Amino acid sequence: xxxxxxxxxxxxxxxxxxxxxxxxxxxxxxxxxxxxxxxxxxxxxxxxxxxxxxxxxxxxxxxxxxxxxxxxxxxxxxxxxxxxxxxxxxxxxxxxxxxxxxxxxxxxxxxxxxxxxxxxxxxxxxxxxxxxxxxxxxxxxxxxxxxxxxxxxxxxxxxxxxxxxxxxxxxxxxxxxxxxxxxxxxxxxxxxxxxxxxxxxxxxxxxxxxxxxxxxxxxxxxxxxxxxxxxxxxxxxxxxxxxxxxxxxxxxxxxxxxxxxxxxxxxxxxxxxxxxxxxxxxxxxxxxxxxxxxxxxxxxxxxxxxxxxxxxxxxxxxxxxxxxxxxxxxxxxxxxxxxxxxxxxxxxxxxxxxxxxxxxxxxxxxxxxxxxxxxxxxxxxxxxxxxxxxxxxxxxxxxxxxxxxxxxxxxxxxxxxxxxxxxxxxxxxxxxxxxxxxxxxxxxxxxxxxxxxxxxxxxxxxxxxxxxxxxxxxxxxxxxxxxxxxxxxxxxxxxxxxxxxxxxxxxxxxxxxxxxxxxxxxxxxxxxxxxxxxxxxxxxxxxxxxxxxxxxxxxxxxxxxxxxxxxxxxxxxxxxxxxxxxxxxxxxxxxxxxxxxxxxxxxxxxxxxxxxxxxxxxxxxxxxxxxxxxxxxxxxxxxxxxxxxxxxxxxxxxxxxxxxxxxxxxxxxxxxxxxxxxxxxxxxxxxxxxxxxxxxxxxxxxxxxxxxxxxxxxxxxxxxxxxxxxxxx
Amino acid sequence: xxxxxxxxxxxxxxxxxxxxxxxxxxxxxxxxxxxxxxxxxxxxxxxxxxxxxxxxxxxxxxxxxxxxxxxxxxxx
Numbered sequence: 001x002x003x004x005x006x007x008x009x010x011x012x013x014x015x016x017x018x019x020x021x022x023x024x025x026x027x028x029x030x031x032x033x034x035x036x037x038x039x040x041x042x043x044x045x046x047x048x049x050x051x052x053x054x055x056x057x058x059x060x061x062x063x064x065x066x067x068x069x070x071x072x073x074x075x076x077x078x079x080x081x082x083x084x085x086x087x088x089x090x091x092x093x094x095x096x097x098x099x100x101x102x103x104x105x106x107x108x109x110x111x112x113x114x115x116x117x118x119x120x121x122x123x124x125x126x127x128x129x130x131x132x133x134x135x136x137x138x139x140x141x142x143x144x145x146x147x148x149x150x151x152x153x154x155x156x157x158x159x160x161x162x163x164x165x166x167x168x169x170x171x172x173x174x175x176x177x178x179x180x181x182x183x184x185x186x187x188x189x190x191x192x193x194x195x196x197x198x199x200x201x202x203x204x205x206x207x208x209x210x211x212x213x214x215x216x217x218x219x220x221x222x223x224x225x226x227x228x229x230x231x232x233x234x235x236x237x238x239x240x241x242x243x244x245x246x247x248x249x250x251x252x253x254x255x256x257x258x259x260x261x262x263x264x265x266x267x268x269x270x271x272x273x274x275x276x277x278x279x280x281x282x283x284x285x286x287x288x289x290x291x292x293x294x295x296x297x298x299x300x301x302x303x304x305x306x307x308x309x310x311x312x313x314x315x316x317x318x319x320x321x322x323x324x325x326x327x328x329x330x331x332x333x334x335x336x337x338x339x340x341x342x343x344x345x346x347x348x349x350x351x352x353x354x355x356x357x358x359x360x361x362x363x364x365x366x367x368x369x370x371x372x373x374x375x376x377x378x379x380x381x382x383x384x385x386x387x388x389x390x391x392x393x394x395x396x397x398x399x400x401x402x403x404x405x406x407x408x409x410x411x412x413x414x415x416x417x418x419x420x421x422x423x424x425x426x427x428x429x430x431x432x433x434x435x436x437x438x439x440x441x442x443x444x445x446x447x448x449x450x451x452x453x454x455x456x457x458x459x460x461x462x463x464x465x466x467x468x469x470x471x472x473x474x475x476x477x478x479x480x481x482x483x484x485x486x487x488x489x490x491x492x493x494x495x496x497x498x499x500x501x502x503x504x505x506x507x508x509x510x511x512x513x514x515x516x517x518x519x520x521x522x523x524x525x526x527x528x529x530x531x532x533x534x535x536x537x538x539x540x541x542x543x544x545x546x547x548x549x550x551x552x553x554x555x556x557x558x559x560x561x562x563x564x565x566x567x568x569x570x571x572x573x574x575x576x577x578x579x580x581x582x583x584x585x586x587x588x589x590x591x592x593x594x595x596x597x598x599x600x601x602x603x604x605x606x607x608x609x610x611x612x613x614x615x616x617x618x619x620x621x622x623x624x625x626x627x628x629x630x631x632x633x634x635x636x637x638x639x640x641x642x643x644x645x646x647x648x649x650x651x652x653x654x655x656x657x658x659x660x661x662x663x664x665x666x667x668x669x670x671x672x673x674x675x676x677x678x679x680x681x682x683x684x685x686x687x688x689x690x691x692x693x694x695x696x697x698x699x700x701x702x703x704x705x706x707x708x709x710x711x712x713x714x715x716x717x718x719x720x721x722x723x724x725x726x727x728x729x
Numbered sequence: 730x731x732x733x734x735x736x737x738x739x740x741x742x743x744x745x746x747x748x749x750x751x752x753x754x755x756x757x758x759x760x761x762x763x764x765x766x767x768x769x770x771x772x773x774x775x776x777x778x779x780x781x782x783x784x785x786x787x788x789x790x791x792x793x794x795x796x797x798x799x800x801x802x803x804x805x
Contacts, residue, residue: 108760261757292787394775
């Protein structure tokens with residue numbers, strides 16, 4: 001077989017499109033479980049790829065970042081151009097390009113498509129959201145368009161998985177197809193300048209093979225763009241002065257460079273679309289428009305936004321309850337099972353007090369994390385997130401940021417890590433950095449466990465408004481808002497000092513509202529929940545074991561083990577049993593106080609005492625610097641090891657209530673609980689976030705800065721909270 | 730007149746985009762070109778940014794950005 005070699009090689013298929021075209025839905029529909037997420041080397045742009053086998057062909061699908069244009073201003077566009085030109089080393093030459101457009105908005109979407117066509121690779125045009133266009137009474141003659149553009153066209157409705165099989169077969173057909181060839185739509189003077197530019201580069205660097213027309217056009221068109229910056233650095237002043245002169249010559253000819261490309265392309269597109277698209281003469285007021293009237297309304301829009309946020313936080317608090325009880329019961333069951341199989345001693349202590357209590361205490365919060373991610377995924381997929389940016393822009397500009405920072409910051413309420421990664425949509429580097437620096441202040445889901453345990457134990461469930469709102473829900477709302485409120489002055493100060501500069505533009509599409517797709521929403525929730533569990537299973541698990549070991553060693557546990565053995569043969573109600581339990585608790589306290597952890601805790605007690613904390617809370621706070629959700633398992637471990645925990649109440653909330661100072665006063669009260677919550681609200685206790693920050697900013701300076709400023713804020717905040725609250729109780 | 734001076738529901742035709750920086754380029758890429766009709770849909774609750782309809786899609790622009798765009802109000 002002559003094409004045997006051909007089918008053995010991996011075919012690379014790149015997916016590109018405007019934001020809000022359903023590109024990711026098409027990609028995940030085709031790639032399914034094979035998707036791998038990573039980063040392009042050297043930059044912070046997410047690289048989503050999938051290796052699939054279709055009809056004996058081996059393909060690598062590459063999802064490029066959503067963009068309106070290939071004019072490389074930001075890293076996203078730069079990576080897209082590099083991949084399409086085969087300059088991205090770990091992808092190699094691209095064989096087929098799939099360009100996805102929104103059928104209901106062809107004109108603007110085709111702008112990117114015409115840029116892609118100029119590259120000269122085999123290209124497939126996907127008209128997605130076909131149903132939306134039809135619903136608006138639009139008709140598109142795809143045969144005619146396909147003939148004019150000389151490329152295959154596929155109609156899809158990705159959210160219903162319709163048209164994907166056809167796209168698959170078109171991709172397979174396109175592998176051996178001739179590249180799309182279109183005549184340059186640019187005027188002759190431009191083509192002349194492009195050719196002399198190409199000649200200049202050849203003269204400057206004879207070793208280079210001929211530069212592609214595409215690259216030369218981009219170099220000429222993108223004033224101050226990334227390609228110009230790279231090439232001028234490489235070829236020096238000669239190139240720079242040529243570019244300036246060439247652009248001046250074009251302007252004198254009536255082709256001003258910033259407008260030239262858009263004018264040429266939009267003119268060409270309109271010509272291609274003549275008789276292809278028939279839209280109804282009068283634009284109908286769509287349901288999306290009517291909804292928009294309400295949701296961006298001066299009064300109703302703001303009211304809806306506030307109610308929505310409050311609903312999110314109140315419901316993750318109340319709905320998750322039954323599920324959490326179930327997981328808690330399962331954890332007790334496992335602990336009992338371990339106790340029945342392993343005799344008293346270091347191993348049993350490790351398994352029950354370390355492993356089961358530690359990991360179980362984190363997994364128990366999975367229902368809430370899933371609910372929070374669910375809300376965020378629905379908001380993203382319904383199109384409301386863009387409106388949230390629209391509503392919030394004025395407020396965000398007050399602190400010098402734009403509405404675009406709102407979405408990354410909102411995502412940081414789930415987890416600062418995807419939030420920081422989402423800051424890539426912010427083109428302005430200063431804005432992006434400020435957003436990254438305040439993102440960890442947003443109340444991420446890992447803080448929830450701390451709030452839930454402490455609120456459940458120490459805030460009374462007083463109900464208002466006939467039970468719709470409770471004091472517990474309000475406290476949770478306040479805690480989750482605190483970080484965001486503090487972020488306002490922090491961002492303002494940063495923008496006024498180190499990051500001085502103009503507010504960046506807010507030129508953004510407001511997509512139509514749509515019913516969120518269950519498949520997409522659940523896919524996102526699953527991915528993020530899985531990431532949380534994996535973290536719970538690795539970093540948090542390791543920390544738990546270390547904390548357990550530090551609390552268990554050094555110490556002589558012989559007497560304690562003997563007591564536990566003796567207790568097992570006794571009746572729970574006997575007087576001897578109670579006597580032994582008392583001795584057991586005493587021993588536990590002594591052992592913990594003598595352990596490594598106890599010594600550390602005592603050493604820092606003077607520092608945490610002004611916050612209302614005893615040394616054990618101090619240990620918990622220290623142990624949770626790598627990952628803040630560890631506080632729960634640490635407190636569980638510390639207090640069950642410490643012997644203060646009532647045998648009858650296995651659940652941590654009750655344990656906390658029964659902890660006392662040496663003089664018998666309870667350690668925890670509302671003031672201590674609030675002080676601890678405020679500390680957690682403001683502290684940068686997340687090693688993974690700091691690592692991501694280092695990766696995104698390419699320096700250790702910003703993670704270290706963040707760690708220091710947030711720790712100081714947390715200490716001061718907790719101090720004030722405790723000292724003030726104590727006056728009222 | 731300038732685009733940011735349009736009233737809600739008013740349509741005008743773009744006559745010129747001022748400047749030649751990256752904002753001008755972005756506006757052009759989004760389809761704001763000479764001769765193109767543009768409708769003012771409304772403003773965010775706090776008065777800024779503004780929402781427009783151009784080439785059949787919804788675009789958000791701040792007042793300061795819309796001020797870069799010169800328009801001629803349509804007679805009808």
